[in-house]
Amino acid sequence: MRRLIIGTRGSKLALWQAEWVASELRRLNPDLQVELERIKTTGDKILDVPLAKIGGKGLFVKEIEEALLREEVDIAVHSMKDVPTVLPEGLGIVAVCRRESPRDVFVSRRGPEGPLYRGLMSLPEGARVGTSSLRRLCQVRHLRGDLDVVPLRGNLDTRLRKLDEGQFDAIIVAEAGMKRLGLTDRITQVLGAETLLPAIGQGAIGIEARVDREEVVSLIQELDHPETRVCVDAERSFLKRLEGGCQVPIAAYARMVNGKVEIEALVGDLEGRRLIRGKRVAVPERAEEEAVHLAEELLQRGAREILEEVYGRQG
Numbered sequence: 001m002r003r004l005i006i007g008t009r010g011s012k013l014a015l016w017q018a019e020w021v022a023s024e025l026r027r028l029n030p031d032l033q034v035e036l037e038r039i040k041t042t043g044d045k046i047l048d049v050p051l052a053k054i055g056g057k058g059l060f061v062k063e064i065e066e067a068l069l070r071e072e073v074d075i076a077v078h079s080m081k082d083v084p085t086v087l088p089e090g091l092g093i094v095a096v097c098r099r100e101s102p103r104d105v106f107v108s109r110r111g112p113e114g115p116l117y118r119g120l121m122s123l124p125e126g127a128r129v130g131t132s133s134l135r136r137l138c139q140v141r142h143l144r145g146d147l148d149v150v151p152l153r154g155n156l157d158t159r160l161r162k163l164d165e166g167q168f169d170a171i172i173v174a175e176a177g178m179k180r181l182g183l184t185d186r187i188t189q190v191l192g193a194e195t196l197l198p199a200i201g202q203g204a205i206g207i208e209a210r211v212d213r214e215e216v217v218s219l220i221q222e223l224d225h226p227e228t229r230v231c232v233d234a235e236r237s238f239l240k241r242l243e244g245g246c247q248v249p250i251a252a253y254a255r256m257v258n259g260k261v262e263i264e265a266l267v268g269d270l271e272g273r274r275l276i277r278g279k280r281v282a283v284p285e286r287a288e289e290e291a292v293h294l295a296e297e298l299l300q301r302g303a304r305e306i307l308e309e310v311y312g313r314q315g
Contacts, residue, residue: 003033004216007064007073010038011155016180017205018077021097021223028222037073039064061208065091068208074216076208080201080232085240087208094217095207095224096232100176102203102253104136104196106189107178108170109163117170119189123147127169130159134270136172138249139196141272156181172196176203197251197266197277200235204228227256234287238265241295242303248310254287261287265294267303270310276303 008018108115130152231254282290
């Protein structure tokens with residue numbers, strides 16, 4: 001194979017991820033010609049409505065997957081947190097690359113002498129916090145019910161601009177994106193999993209391809225990182241069992257600790273009043289199965305009622 005076309009969104013972060021994959025493929029295959037094809041997705045076109053109201057997951061991948069199926073592109077590079085748990089017939093995630101930080105970060109509005117607030121817990125009552133996900137919104141409201149937490153869409157540059165314009169006192173975004181775009185100097189506080197449990201797949205890059213294209217699949221599998229793959233697959237199994245999307249605050253984070261996979265997860269309501277949280281430990285071979293058991297445990301402990309309430313409200 002001499003030429004490979006990567007399908008990607010056109011945002012700065014998506015292009016960084018696609019360029020990184022391209023550079024890795026060129027490094028491993030010096031004769032390979034790699035090109036990028038920018039594709040505008042539904043999620044990129046509708047920026048004034050919260051994701052939950054326009055369908056949630058799949059909004060950032062659908063058009064790229066259609067291009068894959070038509071063989072207009074050879075592979076697609078995604079943020080794994082954007083990828084639905086059920087893929088179109090004939091497509092598969094053939095590689096999950098080594099994970100960058102899965103954590104969220106707090107970014108404070110700045111004054112003449114630097115950040116105005118040291119962290120989430122130092123914000124004054126009524127402070128306005130912007131975030132793009134219900135998962136963050138729910139957990140921040142649970143920790144600080146006195147804050148005004150509101151939806152904030154757009155790429156990282158847009159969010160930081162709105163913060164700097166004074167529309168928000170602080171925003172919460174993914175650390176991985178800030179690192180990849182060289183914006184770590186803007187991070188005020190890193191929020192660990194004990195404070196904000198990460199999104200499923202956060203920080204991981206996934207590469208999707210047609211499973212019947214064996215030459216492409218074997219080429220891409222060189223970029224698969226087994227430890228990341230095991231952890232992300234476990235998180236996605238948890239989400240799949242809940243049949244959840246962007247409309248419900250759901251979080252899961254799996255990591256390898258002493259050869260075992262630790263899986264933490266939660267389901268919350270939109271107001272942040274109820275958080276159903278749990279944890280399981282499994283050997284890597286049983287991680288997905290254990291993640292499903294964890295989902296079932298949370299459903300029995302109250303998550304089912306939360307899911308029914310949220311989806312009932314939308315219906």
